[in-house]
Structures are given as C-alpha cells and as structure tokens.
Amino acid sequence: MRRDRPLVMAIVNRTPDSFYDRGATYGTEEALEAAERAVAEGADIIDVGGVKAGPGTDVDVAEETRRVVPFVAELRSRFPDIAISVDTWRHEVGRRACEEGADLLNDTWAGSDPELAVVAAEFGAGYVCSHTGGAVPRTRPHRVRYPDVVADVIAEVTGRARQLQDLGVPAEGLLVDPTHDFGKNTWHSLALTRDLGRLVDTGWPVLVALSNKDFVGEALDLPVDRRLHGTLAATAVCAWQGAAVFRAHNVAETCQALDMVAVIKGDKPPAHVIRGLV
Known part of the structure; x- marks a missing residue:
C-alpha cells in the first residue's frame, strides 16, 4: 500500500437504508460497480x-x-491486492467474512460482541478499536457527557x-478510531477533530x-447531500495532525x-512543477 499519504477506506453499504446513499449500493451489481469505481479513484x-x-x-445475523x-468473496476474487474491511460487530459475520478473505474487522460498536476480537486473532486479521461511550449497537446518543x-x-x-494485541491480534493490523458521532454530540466530535493530535x-x-456525518451537517446547517466540502x-485538519x-x-x-x-507537509512532491522554472 502507498505510504506517501494516508490510506483511503471506501465505503460500500450493502444496506437498503444507508443514511448517505439510501440504498444505492444495496444491489450486488451496483455495489460491485461502486467498488470498482472506488479502486479506480485511488481507494486502498x-x-x-x-x-x-x-x-x-432489524437485521439478524x-x-x-x-x-x-x-460480496466479500467476490471482491477478493476481483481485487486480489485490495484490502477488504468488514463493518460488523458480530463475530458470526466476522468469521464468515474472514473465511472469504476479509483482511480487517471494523468494529464500530466498541467490542459489543467480545468474540469478534477472538475471530481477528484466529485469522490474523486487522481490527479497528472504536469508542462509543458505552452505547449499544444501533442507538443514538442522548445527553451524553464526558x-x-x-x-x-x-x-x-x-x-x-493493548488487550487485542495480548489476545493475539497482529499489532500492525490494529487501528484506533475516535468514532465521531457514535455516543457523542456535535461538540464532542468537533473537539475530537480539533485535538486529534x-x-x-x-x-x-x-x-x-468523518464522511458526511451529522457533526458536519450541524456545524454548517446542511443536509447530508451537501456536506462534502x-x-x-x-479531513484536511485530521490529515495535518497525522x-x-x-x-x-x-x-x-x-x-x-x-x-x-x-504535498504541503512535504511528505510527497508536487505532481508537476514548471511555474517559475521555464
């Protein structure tokens, strides 16, 4: 994977009710097209x-x-070199996904199912450690305080x-996620962005x-389809902080x-420089 800039994890939602795309990639062909487009655009x-x-x-196991x-199996077949992550808190889904070639388990609900970490250790998969302030899956925060x-x-x-490393999850595959908006209000998410360093x-x-989340919408008073800028x-603020x-x-x-x-940080050169030189 490239190391001259941070990595980009492209989101492909196999859901009919995603807050952002409203089911645009629920269908298999649509999801595969989205994955192909993401890879072409530079996703890692x-x-x-x-x-x-x-x-x-309700969505059961x-x-x-x-x-x-x-879908993971098809991605692994089509893109043998791309890293595949699965956003789940359930160990049953994580296990089956790892069997089909998933590399990373993105546990956005902070260990709600402790067996998911056991699956990561067994398969040598990476793992995202998240923070929800104790919130249970699929709930919204209400007057949470820190x-x-x-x-x-x-x-x-x-x-x-550290716990997952002791359990046997590869240290090089561990990521930590402040988990903007999960168990947090907009002030919390803004503070995490400001002090990510x-x-x-x-x-x-x-x-x-961060992508198109409510804290962005509330900061700018914009609906979900106008939160890109x-x-x-x-993104730039967090990238600058590392x-x-x-x-x-x-x-x-x-x-x-x-x-x-x-480029501004000096981690990679400009793509094309002629100004003032010719």
Whole structure:
C-alpha cells in the first residue's frame, strides 16, 4: 500500500437504508460497480457493511451474512491486492467474512460482541478499536457527557488495542478510531477533530470516519447531500495532525484532499512543477 499519504477506506453499504446513499449500493451489481469505481479513484481499502449504523429495521445475523459474505468473496476474487474491511460487530459475520478473505474487522460498536476480537486473532486479521461511550449497537446518543472526551477516547481505544494485541491480534493490523458521532454530540466530535493530535501521539495508527456525518451537517446547517466540502475541511485538519486512514464515501475528492495535505507537509512532491522554472 502507498505510504506517501494516508490510506483511503471506501465505503460500500450493502444496506437498503444507508443514511448517505439510501440504498444505492444495496444491489450486488451496483455495489460491485461502486467498488470498482472506488479502486479506480485511488481507494486502498474497501469497507463493506450490511447493517445501517443508526436505528432502523432489524437485521439478524443470517441477513447480515447474506448481504456481506458473498460480496466479500467476490471482491477478493476481483481485487486480489485490495484490502477488504468488514463493518460488523458480530463475530458470526466476522468469521464468515474472514473465511472469504476479509483482511480487517471494523468494529464500530466498541467490542459489543467480545468474540469478534477472538475471530481477528484466529485469522490474523486487522481490527479497528472504536469508542462509543458505552452505547449499544444501533442507538443514538442522548445527553451524553464526558469530562474530557478526547481523554476518554484515548483511554478506551488504546486500552482496547493493548488487550487485542495480548489476545493475539497482529499489532500492525490494529487501528484506533475516535468514532465521531457514535455516543457523542456535535461538540464532542468537533473537539475530537480539533485535538486529534492527542490520539495520534499515542503511537497507534488512527482511523477517522468523518464522511458526511451529522457533526458536519450541524456545524454548517446542511443536509447530508451537501456536506462534502465540510467533510473535506475536517479531513484536511485530521490529515495535518497525522491520521493514518480515512473512511470515505467520496473517494476521488478525499484522495485529492489528502494528496494536497501530503504535498504541503512535504511528505510527497508536487505532481508537476514548471511555474517559475521555464
């Protein structure tokens, strides 16, 4: 994988009720086209999810498996070199996905199912350690409070990463995610964006999932389909502070923003320089 800029994790939702695309990639062919487009646009990781994060229609293990596992197998066949992530909190789905070639388990619900970590250790898969403030899957925060949200995130995700390492999950596959909006209000998510460097300074690679989220919409008073520019501004702020992976709906735009930050930081050269030289 490239190392001259942070990695981009493209989101492919196998759900009919995603908050962002409203089911645009629920169908298999549509999802495959989205994955192919993401790879062409520069994605390093494809993240497949089969259950909407927020409240909605119940999706049991069998249905989540149906949505996710055969698609992972097809991705592995079509893109042997791309990293495949599965957004799930259930160990049954994680196991089946790893059997079909998934590389990373993106546990956005902070160890709600402890057996998911056991699956990661068994298969040598990577793992995303998230922070939800104790929220259970598919719930929204209500008047949640933290004396210092950044400190709370650091303590929880780094402690979890150490536990998983002791369990046998490869250290090089562990990521920590402040998990914007999950168990948090907009003030919390803004603080995590502003002070992300404190989490980066722990030494664990940081994944951020900012894309079109409510904190962007509330900051700018914009609906979900008009949050791209705000998302890219937050992306640049987090990239400057050293985030390692960005989970994104808009891959091409995210890659360009990250490339620009990397050039400004001096991590990669400009693509083409002739001004003042000819």
